[in-house]
Amino acid sequence: MTDGIRAKRGFIIDMDGVIYHGNRLLPGVPEFLQWLRASGKQFLFLTNSSERSPRELQQKLARLGLEVGAEHFYTSALATAAFLASQKPGGSVFAIGEAALLNALYDAGFTMNEVNPDYVVVGESNNYTYDRITRAVRLVLAGAKLIGTNPDLTGPTEAGLVPATGALLAPIELATGCKAYYVGKPNPLIMRHALKKLGCTR
Structure with missing residues (x-):
């Protein structure tokens, strides 16, 4: 590890493919975490990913042998x-995603609306159906803004690659002619949110 890295006050750490791959912890991770803590x-x-909450990510790392508080996790769903919430406080959304995304939206003051929402929000989902795509397309054509939690086309699992948010959003973008606004990496927005939560600057 270089002196420049050792001198950093804070670290933002990717997870998939960096900390673990599927359900397998990658080499060197426990030692790195120990160094972070020992160095303050x-x-x-x-x-x-938007499919897991900080609590669920905490539990996943615990199963892999790492004890980390839920406050040390930040997701594209939260971002x-x-x-x-900064754009339209108290607005409404039609969301395609898992419970972590829905709960993040509820906690931010949003209500679910399948008739005339302000936003159509799409994240990773195991409940992605033709009916949901059709409804999303019609709502966007009626004026709802299209939002993606991240632009990733695929995500890694131990069984192989699976479609991610960018792939799930593609049919909606193609059918409506509207390009989604993606909040997650590489958008600097999520990094600014993470830095603020961390209490650091670049």
Whole structure:
């Protein structure tokens, strides 16, 4: 590790493919985490995935042998909810995603609306159906703004690659002619949110 890295006050750390791959912890991670703590560094695990909450990510790392508080995790679902709350407080959304995304939106003050929402929000989902796509397309054509939690086309699992948010959003973008606004990496927005949560500057 270089002196420049050792001198950093805080670290934002990716997860998939960096900390673990599927359900397998990658080499060197426990030692790195031990160094962060022993050195008094601030750290935050940042993931583009919107399907798990910080609590669920905490539990996943615990199963892999790492004890990390839920406050050390930040997700694209949380960043998306925070961004939308800054744009239209108390607005409404039609969301395609898992419970972590829905709960983040609820916690940010949004209500679910399948008739005339302000936003159509899409994240990773195991409940992605033709009916949901059709409804999303019609709502966007009626004026709802299209938002993606991240632009990733695929995500890694132990069984192989799976479609991610960018791939799930593609049919909606193509059918409507509207390009989604993506909150997650590489958008600097999510990094600014993470830095603020970490209490650090670049």
